[in-house]
Amino acid sequence: MKIRTMHYYTVAAFQSFWRNRFMSVASIATVAISLFILGIFMTLVANLDYFVENLESQVEITVYLKDGATQADIDSVGHRLQALPDVKSVTFTDKNQAMDILKERMKDQPGILDALEGKNPLPSSYEVTFTQPEAVRRTADIVADYPEVEGTHYGQEIIEQLFKITTIIRWGGIALIIFLTLAMLFIISNTIRLTVFARRKEIAIMKYVGATNWFIRWPFLLEGLFLGFIGGVIADIALYQFYDFAVTSIHQSLAFLPMVSVYPFMYRTAGVLLIISMVIGAIGSTISLKRYMKV
C-alpha cells in the first residue's frame, strides 16, 4: 500500500467521522459504556476468584476424633497427621479444653450450658494447617477415612457457596457480554452505514473506474476501528480510575478483604477491552459495507 493511498484513507475516514459527528459520538459513547460495564464484570469475577483462592489458602482442617478414643489412638492420629505431605502444623485440642473455650464464649448466656447438665458433648480435635492450599481437600479426604476420626471440617460450605456465586456471575457476565456486543455492533454498523450512504456516489464511481474492493473498503474499516478505539480508550481510563478508587477505599474500610492489585491486572484488562473494541469496530463496518459492495 502506498503512503499516498494511506493518506487518502485517513482523510476520508476523518471526513466521515466529522460529517456524522452526532452518530460518531453516539457510537463512541455506546462502545465506552458497554466496555466499561464489561470491564466491571471482568474485574468483579477476577476479584471473586482471587478471594476464593485466598480463602482456600488460609483454611485449616479441624479433625474431630471419636468420643471413645484412647490416648494411644489420639497420639497415633497425631503422628500420622504430622507425616502427611504439605502439613505445616498440628495442634491438639482436648475435649475439656474445647468445653472451656465454649464456656468462655457463652459466658453471657449461662442458661444454655446448664441444659447440658454437666456432660461434655464436644469431641477432642486436631487443627491442621498447610503449606499448600491444594493440600486441604486432599488431606481432608484421607483423614476422614481414619477409624479413630469422627469427621473433618474445613469451611468447605463457604468455599462451595462462593464458587456457586462466581459461576452465576460468570454466566451472567457472558450473557451480558453477548448483549452488549450486539448493541455495539448495531450502533457502529449504523454509523458506518450513514457514511457509506453519504459516499455512495463516490463508491459507485470508484467501482466503475476499477478500484479494488479493498481500496474502497479501507476508509470505512478505518473509521470503524477508530470509533472502537476511542470508545475503548475512554472505557479503559474510566475503568482504571474506578478500580484504583475502589481498591483504595476498600482497603481503608475493609482492610482484610483481599483484592487483585491494580498492576498488572488493570493493564491486561484494558488491553483485552481495547482489542475487543477494535474488533467490534472492524466487524461493524464490514457488516454495513456488504450491501454496497456489490455492483
Add this chain to the structure above:
Amino acid sequence: MIEFKNVSKVYDNGSVALDQVSLHIGKGEFVFVVGASGAGKSTLIRLLSHEELPTEGSVLVNGIEVNRLAKKSVPYLRRKMGIVFQDFRLLPNKTAQENVAFAMEVIEAPRRVIRRRVREVLDLVGLIGKADALPKNLSGGEQQRVAIARAIVNRPLLLIADEPTGNLDPDTSEDIVEVFKKINHMGTTVLMVTHDKTLVDMMNKRVIELDDGKVVRDEQRGGYDDEN
C-alpha cells in the same frame, strides 16, 4: 474487441432483457446501439462491465470471458473500459480536474503521472481553461466533457456511453459526439447507446438496433431508423 455469443439475460422477475444476442464489434469501431426503452440496451452495457451476468451465452471483452471472471479480477476488467452516463455522475465537491484525477488515484497511479495525464485529457475534451471549476459552475455539456475525460484518463480500450447526450441540447450534443469521434480516431473503440436520431444520422456509423431483447438490425453505415 467485444463479442456476444448467444447471450440471453432473464431477470429474477422473469422479464427477458436480452434474447439470444450475438454480436461482434472490432477494435477501433464506432458503434451506435439504438432501440426503444426497455429493448435491452442498458442490459447490454451492464453485461460488459460485469454488473450483471448473462443467464446464457458468453460475453467477451478483449478476449476475456467476462461472465467467467473471478470477482477479484473485475476491477481490472473495468480499468480497460471507460463508462459515461447520461447524468454525468461527477463528485460535486471536487473540481473538474480533481474529478478526473480521482479515477487515477483510486487505481493508485503515481502522482506525477496523474498530473500530466489529467491536463492531457482535459485539453483533449477542450476544458483545460475550466480545470479548477466545480461541477455546479459548469454547463451540462462541460460537465459531460469532464465525465468523458474521467472515462478515458486511464487509457481504456473501450469507451461505453449510456445516453451521453440525453440531458443536453442538440448543439451541445453534436459537440459531445465530436469529442467521442476524436477519441475514436485515436484508436479507442466506442459503444454509444442513444435515442438521438439526428446524431446517428449525422455520423453515418455502424448501427445496432435492439427490439424486445433481440438484434433486429446491424448496419455498417446506418441511420437511426433505416429499413433497408
